[in-house]
Amino acid sequence: MIKDSSIAPGFRGDINGLRAWAVLAVIFYHFGVPGFGGGFVGVDVFFVISGFLMTGIVVNGLERGGFSLLAFYLARARRILPALIVLCAVLLTLGWWVLLPLDYKALGAHAVSSLVFLSNIKFWREAGYFDAASHEKWLLHTWSLAVEWQFYLLLPVVLLGVWKWRPGRRGVVVVMVVGLLTSLALSVVVTSLRPTAAFYLLPTRAWEMLAGGLVFLLANRWALTARQRTVLEMAGIALVIGSIAGFAASSPWPGWRAMVPVIGTAAVLLAAQPASRWTGSSIAQWLGTRSYSLYLWHWPIVVALTYLEWQADSMAIVAGLVLTLVLGDLSYRLVEVPARVHLNRFRLGWGAAALLGTAIAMAAPGAAVFLKDGVTGRFASEIEVIEAEALNKNPRQGACHIGTGAGSPSCRFGGEQLRAIVMGDSHANAIVSAVAAATLSSKDGVMEWTSSGCPIMQGVKSTIFENWPCVDFINWAVREMKGISSEIPVVIVNRHGQYALGKNEGHGKSNIPEVYFSRQYATSDSEYLKEYGDHLTDTACQLALSRPVYLVRPIPELGTDVPKTARSMVWGQRTDASISLADYHQRNAFVLKAQDAARDRCGVKILDPLPYLCPDGRCIDVKNGRPIYYDDDHLSEYGNKLLIPMFAEMFRLNSGSSAGI
Template identity: 50%
Template structure:
């Protein structure tokens, strides 16, 4: 049997395309639900892009060949296909958010909902980067980024082809234009993958090559006359590439970049093979899944976020229930929304089609905008509103003072202490100022967010932290004349810089944020030895000019405390956020040890917050029903009040603090 991909696409329904959709949606869904063996399941989106490009080329180029292509008709057909199910999903999620989300979270959902129905959500999520991080599980509509990329492609693609058809109507010219645009977009994709990975992931210009690859397959398919044997081998190779991508690629690898060639070329091979009766794509299950793939894709991600919201993301029973619910809701959306809407709109003329679709879109978009602007705090119980308020109970001068080029004084004009550090220093500086015995006395503050105050530390992320470097250089050059003799408090989230942030939802440890002579994925003995030497050198240098006080690390919680407490209250529960003293001891052991060494060698004093934030067994994220943190690691202005007695000791006439208290063991203070 001989045939072509293009002719099959033009003649009627293709079971191989429908089955390929099934492969793509299964991969994405199982990846998002965390099913083992599907670490690269996100490549299903790339497969969808190739399929969309193939189909759009068939519609536009085929229409141009027949002389009957209508640009308004093209846009209207795409809207009929995409909008009804999307608008219903967004409306349902907004209603669910009314009952489940606190004000700021609900406002964020409103913003995301608006961008989703306006097909600009990829740009919004780029601003909030990223797709693979823990914060992604707070974004109920994150998956709509791919719809936005596709719709942006749909807007431009037929316009460009119409222009090409006027200037260069031969099929060869259209194919050449596809190939040139594909190569340019792929080059952008590869460059951005290594320089700006979030842009590579979300932007049309770095994703267009995948859709254009589908277009090239359509155009090449008209010239191919492959035998049945060769088409079988071509399809089998394509399926193998897709399966290998799903099994071997994971989120730790640079993506999309060169690696995206594997699933996209695999999808292209399956499309080019055009095997209508293939066991890989033509089974009853594959056809059922493929037909409902769009609706399954729409509904599965809010269910994934729901599992995280209710802390059930690691429960196999709940994961299984989420998978079944994805299939059920996808089926209901298909039979109750997609098909009826398509049939109902098909019976109306184009003007009424457009009026109905635009009207529904405006209603949902305006509703989303109202949610974004207000968040409707009055819907929340008073105790939830109080907890919610603590998320904003930060240092009111944060934006003014937490900058390397700023210098602020807290309290009175007579500087009697200095506070230097990062955002943890910013979170505590007001407590230091309030601990001063005289209202005329004040605290000089210099800080920069995400800046480890250790000379020789280099930022492990992209680029150089010029702001942090300038802060350290300025303090070093001015230290001897900067309020000499006054106590200097060095406050840093030191452990996170050398051990990495707390593990995300997947439990994988994150790499250190800084390095010295070499970057490492996980700190080892050599790395810690380098850190120790640089830390000792820096602290002893500071101690030459000022009485130096080092703050032990503030306990880090595994969740954003106000958010977790508020969500629990909305579910009628009281959530106690805490970590064990043993867990704290293990995470911060290296920092405690080097601080003790600084105290012994350089005369620094140690300030220990644990007696004020912990009991014999646990360190707590709340007190008397109120959060002590604004997030998972920064104390709020309410929480930092607990440390006033600790700072007050420094300014009292009595001995300030213990020289170097030992690291607390589990069960001890």
């Protein structure tokens, strides 16, 4: 029988029990268990613990005079890599049988980035308006492992340099305090400006680990009584629990808010209560010992529930939690412990070579899957055609559709003779090629002015973003129009349902406004919708004073990602994503009323896509076996061509305008 080598001399049960709190918080949060809306702070708890333990290892080694960088890195690799390699191997193997090419390609890329501990950078670069839902990335949780590993790489090098400059703990404390304050300040600033970068990257997370390191360095300076330790621990636990219950996914993170669980964790570490009722129970010790494997395996199970559309099924959630415990225990007993025991028997160089070779051997198939575009041909062609439509979007989306900033690249589509300006949000970006294809001559073209998540209404404000670029974009567009011939019409396309009522994809709260004007409303009540409609009408009429204005009726929002319905076809099913006209009218009644008011008041023209997208009383998701959307609400390049007759009629009506620039 292999002995559990994780119970090492100096083992602190309170830290192990604190790991249990952290991993349970993360797991319950990801499974959507009520009361754990801020469970993501468990990662922050892990960061502080890691900083405490790693600083202790390095400083103790330096004080003994026998610290080895290679031995430190190998010990960390022995702890992290074996279970991660097994997880990647299992996912890539199962993925061959159940994941369609696009999903399998993404898994391959994420496996490689996880194994080289760069997944935090990978997910940061993927994140954004057009990013796939986080619950569809099988290895998303490995971002935190990457952050920790990057910290592990830098910490001993920095401390070695400080130690040579000024031996002893005092110099280390000074450097770590400076590092903590710098990283914390950066975190606070970047969280408000670039929240995704702040969440994923080491510079804005390092302060959390440095906080743990400082607790280790300063702990012996205070002689605490037993009562003081008890009070300190209870205060720390209260801060951690308060963070779990009080914060939510909408809380900007990390920033200053992360100080709450970080200070709480630091307090528990400083209290050092080995027999605490909070951390010392047998259940807490069992969970804490297996926390790494539990963390590794819980997230793929959460993703699997999403793939199977069981994420809201209470019985499926319970089964997922039980499976997490089973797989976490098996991974700990059959992978973590044996790997550490056997790798400890190797000489330093051989152990490093064995781990590196195994990691490369696992990364190679992941890279091959990515380079082979997910290995097409494993499923029936009609299934893969449906999934592939997710990529059939405006090929110039990245260059022409802006996410931030006041201006626009003013991309031209079609010929050089300008015949229309297409203006709006991502729904406008999704149909601009159809507008260009509808022009009357090959010399005619259109210009795109679109900004992500931006409703074209003056005076609009966001309930979500503090520094919202939409306002600057609208003001810029109004100024730019003054330099363009008044005969050139503007075609406005917006997803008004989302801004006024919230998204309808099954996540997020409904009837909660995303924008406001005079004041913020708690819900999208009739008073709010009237104010919204009035601003829509007023803006359209204001623009109509200087040029023809065409308002496109809202594109139907299906609420179901159409290309991803191919996943259910793998299991012999087909999800119908179409919606009824009645559902469409119920969601968009306030928009239609406001657009009609603009038509009646100031001669704005209405373009109605419903005859082309909603035949026979239903708004379709597929035509001729192929999706007309590249997700749940954006028309694909195939689907938008259904609207060419509508835009062609617009150009015929406006054919008297011959001016252009």
